[in-house]
Amino acid sequence: MKTPIIDFINDYKGKKPLRLHTPGHKGFVFCGHEEDDITEIPGADELFSPDGIIELSQKNASRLFGTPTYYSTEGSSLCVRAMVFLLCQRLGRQARILAARNVHRSFITAAALTGADVIWQRPMPDDTVVSVTVDPVTVEEQIIRDKPDAVYITTPDYLGKTADVAAVAAVCHRHGVYLMVDCAHGAYLHFLPEPSDPLALGADVCCTSAHKTLPALTGAAYLHTAEFSREEVLSAMAAFASTSPSYLILQSLDGLNRYLCTYRQRLRRFIPEVDNVKASLAAKGYVPYGDEPMKITLRTSMSGLTGYETQSRLIEKNVYPEYADRDFITFLPNPQTGVRGLRRLSSVLCTFELSDPLEQERFAAVLPRRAMSIRDAFFAKKTVLPVSQCEGRIAGDVCVSCPPAVSPVVCGEVIDGATAEYLRSHGVKSVSVIT
Ligand SMILES: Cc1ncc(COP(=O)(O)O)c(C=O)c1O
Incomplete structure (x- = not known):
């Protein structure tokens, strides 16, 4: 497979041009990658x-993913904003979206x-803050x-739990509702023996x-959609993106296309190795979580260790x-880790002494009370308070550490005592609240 972006930059570098354009480093080496960094x-x-x-290059990616594919050099974060805006543009008004909470x-x-x-x-x-069950029956009732105009789900989630996208898509389409998927953690899913990326399973758009x-x-990220036109997607992406995309990242996406040509075979060989590690850790007393083939999540608190301690x-x-x-x-x-990497992980984990389960963290699965809309709260006057003083106040921004960047309370909702305690115990020191 050809790599037109990489080839162009190699040609350009080879000509030793006088660079009188941005970036300001002019190709001189300051941290090591400048020669490849153009505009x-x-x-x-x-x-x-x-x-x-x-x-x-994007056409190559589209062929590999079997669907129109657009590059982002600003992560899935840009694509998520573009997806929501795409929907509003398509509707010609502010959309109404039913979303699973772990956004x-x-x-x-x-x-x-x-x-x-x-x-x-x-x-x-x-449900936990980070990992929720998307139940097609509940989705249909709601x-x-x-x-709503659209349903929005995150799958796989941060802990490796996947939703039944096909069932949710069927429900959505029965009611004429779009299905939008944040699949930030699942770029490899299309290359499984049975492609299980959201678009293959019926979603209208995903990142x-x-x-x-x-x-x-x-x-480096992608937005995939056959439902929204190229013009719609490019306009939505441009609305939120920098006008100076990173050509280092574009080259990375370009070179990745060549790698992806043989990725299916690599995955087919590597997934059984991941399964073996999960099985040997389970035999040692760890409790695996989630069903995503390429993620290893352990509920260590069930084996007497906090995740932090581990x-x-x-x-x-x-x-x-x-x-x-x-x-x-x-x-x-991933396949770069190799079997040796997997063995190293497993052998270190197997030296830790396990014991009885710790008391499980309980964060009641109730939605905080909504006092105002997300938008009104986001644009309201705010002040930053220590978490110890935020109980009873209305959140003016997301309150979250990254990773996982999933907020237990969102702008416009009242921070109750349990949420304040959750934030504190997850290392959040201060939050933005409405004055
Ligand atoms: C579920 C989910 N969606 C979106 C993002 C944003 O992705 P990116 O870092 O590519 O902008 C993340 C990042 O961690 C994520 O976990």
């Missing part, structure tokens, strides 16, 4: 009006900026009752972060996980 000079195409090398913070700011009205899916008994599960530079001990051994909280720890291996 939209003649021949380099334009990300949101592509008809040259970027267009060719990434970019969805909240997208709702605030577009004025989209958000109705939350009713919480399910085992569609009938609340009449995926190439940089999370595929070997791409941080910031993380610190792993870091002492030079092993860095993706995420840890009180109850869970999450690892993101």
